[in-house]
Amino acid sequence: MLYLITKWFGTFLHDGEKIKKQIVFPKDEEEIVKRLIKIDRGEILPEEWDICRDVTDDVIVNERRLQKIGMFFPSNLFFKKLDVDPNSFGFSIDLLNRVSCLLAEKKTRERLMAEDIQIIQMVNALDDLIQTCNLFSERLNHWSLVSTSEEKISSFRNIFDSVKKEINRLEKQIEEDMKRIAPNISRVVGPLIGARLIALSGSLEHLATLPSSTIQILGAEKALFKFKKDGGKPPKHGIIFQHPLIYRSPKAKRGKIARKLAAKISIAAKADFFTKKDISDLLIADLNRQIGVIKNQ
Amino acid sequence: MRPTGIPGVFRENNKLFTENLESCRGIQVYNEKLVSINDKELRSWNPYRSKLAAAILKGLKNINITSKSEILYLGAATGTTVSHISDIVKDGAVYSVENSPVALKQLIKLSRKRHNIIPIMADASHPEKYSHIVPHVDFIYQDISQRNQADIFIKNVDRYLKKAGYGIMMVKARSIDVSLKPKDAYDMVINKLIEHKVKIIKTIDLAPYEKDHVSIMISL
Numbered sequence: 001m002l003y004l005i006t007k008w009f010g011t012f013l014h015d016g017e018k019i020k021k022q023i024v025f026p027k028d029e030e031e032i033v034k035r036l037i038k039i040d041r042g043e044i045l046p047e048e049w050d051i052c053r054d055v056t057d058d059v060i061v062n063e064r065r066l067q068k069i070g071m072f073f074p075s076n077l078f079f080k081k082l083d084v085d086p087n088s089f090g091f092s093i094d095l096l097n098r099v100s101c102l103l104a105e106k107k108t109r110e111r112l113m114a115e116d117i118q119i120i121q122m123v124n125a126l127d128d129l130i131q132t133c134n135l136f137s138e139r140l141n142h143w144s145l146v147s148t149s150e151e152k153i154s155s156f157r158n159i160f161d162s163v164k165k166e167i168n169r170l171e172k173q174i175e176e177d178m179k180r181i182a183p184n185i186s187r188v189v190g191p192l193i194g195a196r197l198i199a200l201s202g203s204l205e206h207l208a209t210l211p212s213s214t215i216q217i218l219g220a221e222k223a224l225f226k227f228k229k230d231g232g233k234p235p236k237h238g239i240i241f242q243h244p245l246i247y248r249s250p251k252a253k254r255g256k257i258a259r260k261l262a263a264k265i266s267i268a269a270k271a272d273f274f275t276k277k278d279i280s281d282l283l284i285a286d287l288n289r290q291i292g293v294i295k296n297q
Numbered sequence: 298m299r300p301t302g303i304p305g306v307f308r309e310n311n312k313l314f315t316e317n318l319e320s321c322r323g324i325q326v327y328n329e330k331l332v333s334i335n336d337k338e339l340r341s342w343n344p345y346r347s348k349l350a351a352a353i354l355k356g357l358k359n360i361n362i363t364s365k366s367e368i369l370y371l372g373a374a375t376g377t378t379v380s381h382i383s384d385i386v387k388d389g390a391v392y393s394v395e396n397s398p399v400a401l402k403q404l405i406k407l408s409r410k411r412h413n414i415i416p417i418m419a420d421a422s423h424p425e426k427y428s429h430i431v432p433h434v435d436f437i438y439q440d441i442s443q444r445n446q447a448d449i450f451i452k453n454v455d456r457y458l459k460k461a462g463y464g465i466m467m468v469k470a471r472s473i474d475v476s477l478k479p480k481d482a483y484d485m486v487i488n489k490l491i492e493h494k495v496k497i498i499k500t501i502d503l504a505p506y507e508k509d510h511v512s513i514m515i516s517l
Contacts, residue, residue, distance in 0.1 A: 008429050039429055063425070074425075080456070083433045093390050093415075097408060100415045100430060104405050107418040108398040117398075228476045 002057045004048070004070055006039070007084055008032055008099060009091040011047045013055065014082055021055075023047040024089050029098045036103050044068060115181045116204040119174060123199040126170045129163055136160040184268035187280035188287065189243050189261065196239050197265065208273035215269075216240065216262035240265070245291065253294055260290045298334055303353065304364050305385040307339060313350050314339035315384035321410055326380040340384065344506040347378040348440060348467045351506035357499065357514065361463040362436055365389045369434045369457050371421040371449070372441035375403040376414070382438070383411045392431045396420045422449045424456045433457055437464040442472035447489040454495060454517070463498075463516045466490075470509040479509045490515060 002021075003014045009032070010024035025032055025047070035045055042065040052059055052069050059070030062079045066072070086096065111117065140160060143153050171192065178191035182204060185194035200218040201207040207215070217224055219238030227234045236255035237246055245261060246254050264287045271279050298309045307314045317324075317331070317338040325331060330341040344351040353360070362368065362382070366389045373379050373393035382391050392415045393408075395401045401418050408414040419427045421441060434457050439450045450466050458464060468486050470479035477485070487497055495515045503510040 006429060007432075036429060040426075063428075085432075094412050096390075096415055096430070097412045100417060101405050101408050104401055104408075104416045104418045108401050108405070111398040111418070112402075225475050 002055065002059050003076075003078055003082060004052065004059050004061045004066060005079070005082055005084065006045065006048060006063075006066075007086065008036060008096060009086045009089055010084075011045065011051050012084055013051055013059070015057075016078060019084070021051055022089075023051050027091065027095065029095065029102055032095075032099045033103045033106070036099070037106065039065070040107075114203075115177060116198055119177055119181070119195050120199040120203075122170055122174050122177075123195045126167065126174065129167045129170065133160070133163050133167060136163060182269070182272040183278050184271045184280045184283065185265060188264050188268045188283050189240060193239060193242055194265075197269075200239060204269065204273050208269040210266065210269075212259075212262040212266035215265050216258050249295075253297075256294045257291055260287060260294070298339070301353065302358055303360055303362070303385070305387070306342075306353065311354060313342040313344065313353060315342055315381045316340075318384060318387055318411060318413075320412070324410060326407060327375075327377050340381070342381050343377075347381060348503055348507060348510065348512060349378050349381070349438070349465070351503045351510075352465070352501050352512040354506070355501045355503060357501055357512065360465070360514075361516075362386060363389075366435040367432065368392065368436045368438060369431055369453060370394065371437070371439040371453060373404055373416070374400045374440075376407040378438075378440070379404065379414060380407060380411065383414050386413060389413060389435075390415055392417060392427075392434065394419050394421050394427060421453065424453045428456070431457055433459050435459055435462050437462070439465070440467040442469040444473060446472070447486045451490070451493045451495070454493075454515075458517055460517060463514065464495075466513045466515065467503075468511050468513060469507075470511075483511050483513075487513065 003016070005012050005014060010022055012019050013021040025035060038045055044066060048066065048069060060073055060076060061067070061070040062074050062076055064072060137160065140153065140157060147153055174195045175191040178186045178195050182194055185197070197215065197218055198204055198207055201210055217235050217238040220235035223235035226232070237258040240258060240261055241247055243261065246258055249257055264283050268280065268283055271277055298307050298314070301308045305316045314332065317340050322338050323331065327346065329343060332339045332341065342350040344354050362385055364385065364387050366386045368382060368386060368389065368391045370379055370382065370391050370393045373395040376393070379391055379393050390413045393404060394417045395404055396419065398418065401416060404416045408416045415430065417427050417430060437450070437453055437458050439446065441449065443449065446466070446468070454464060468483060470482040473482040473485060483500065487500070490497060495517065498514040498516055501512045503512060
């Protein structure tokens with residue numbers, strides 16, 4: 001029986017007492033990073049295939065991605081004890097430092113370029129602009145009351161107008177992007193509320209893994225923690241309150257509707273993140289049926 | 298200025314310092330003060346910015362870290378505390394796990410200058426994802442304010458901590474459960490650790506540096 005273990009500097013077959021076979025990677029940071037990225041994607045390295053070729057013993061692995069090579073025993077106790085020292089193969093901590101910096105740079109770049117992260121930035125910028133816009137409009141009102149000449153405030157009014165234009169432009173951009181990367185969420189609650197839900201949860205991935213009860217009150221954290229600390233009533237809805245299905249409904253039914261809507265958003269997010277299939281027609285039909293039932297109660 | 302008993306850490310009244318790495322002389326990480334004494338350069342260690350400094354000032358005498366220790370650091374953030382640990386383990390390594398790409402960007406910058414820091418972008422609740430990089434370590438440090446931080450800590454201890462290893466967990470009561478009294482929240486965490494055969498060595502309240510926080514020192 002042989003244990004297959006792969007570290008950043010090579011892949012090894014261990015018989016429980018010592019290393020029986022080894023393939024060491026080139027001592028080059030780019031080469032090593034290439035392999036670590038493949039591992040991250042769940043691929044099997046050519047070296048891992050090679051080391052197991054012509055091996056007659058059973059091979060045991062503790063990584064799911066290596067299932068094709070050996071028997072998958074994730075909690076095998078031996079792996080807990082098994083560790084291979086990079087120094088004994090001439091790999092220094094300095095090299096690992098360079099490797100990990102390079103790998104982490106690639107990963108952060110990829111993550112930060114992701115479209116949901118861009119949408120979050122746009123949502124935050126939009127909120128800043130809306131706040132600014134409200135401040136400006138208040139100031140304009142006051143100013144025009146005390147000012148006799150329109151001239152004095154016209155340049156200020158220009159800024160106000162361009163802020164309003166920028167708000168419209170951003171909203172359109174967010175809507176477009178949302179429809180592309182999250183078609184299901186966009187159909188179920190609308191692209192703008194959907195974008196806000198992504199912003200509140202941190203990423204589309206995170207939103208897709210949240211329970212629907214959490215989605216229901218995203219944006220009402222203050223009320224939720226007040227309830228948890230001091231008691232009283234828990235919030236029934238967070239940002240999804242902005243959906244007409246909720247704010248146009250009678251108060252007594254909003255909680256129930258919020259629950260149904262959140263449940264559908266939760267499914268929509270999963271479809272958008274995992275399967276990437278458009279199932280919005282089904283979701284909408286189902287939601288409308290459920291809401292019809294609530295309204296008739 | 299006198300030694301604290303912790304290698305590489307010095308103290309003057311209520312101020313802590315770590316001895317800067319030779320290769321990083323003159324470089325500040327977060328605008329901390331640099332002081333030259335004899336032929337050493339010391340970096341002041343702010344207990345309001347770093348919970349480990351707070352714990353030491355509040356009476357943690359032995360952190361069981363030497364200059365050769367290999368450390369797994371969960372929740373490295375932008376690297377304030379990591380930089381001081383990097384000073385201490387000058388011949389060891391700090392494997393620094395952080396999930397936020399924005400924070401990690403700063404940490405990478407720091408790691409380019411400090412060769413004993415190994416930055417890793419990963420979620421600490423999936424320790425198998427960094428098993429190709431992280432070896433068995435002497436010490437695990439955790440500072441992630443999450444409700445399930447004890448579970449995450451245990452998973453990592455299970456996988457990476459050597460038999461005679463130690464660890465420290467920074468616990469924020471409000472992250473565990475806002476509805477509990479801080480003391481009850483800490484007990485919940487401690488009981489979970491004991492259930493998993495982790496020994497509790499010392500619990501220290503971090504007030505006044507942090508409100509409703511404790512550090513829990515453990516060993517296997």
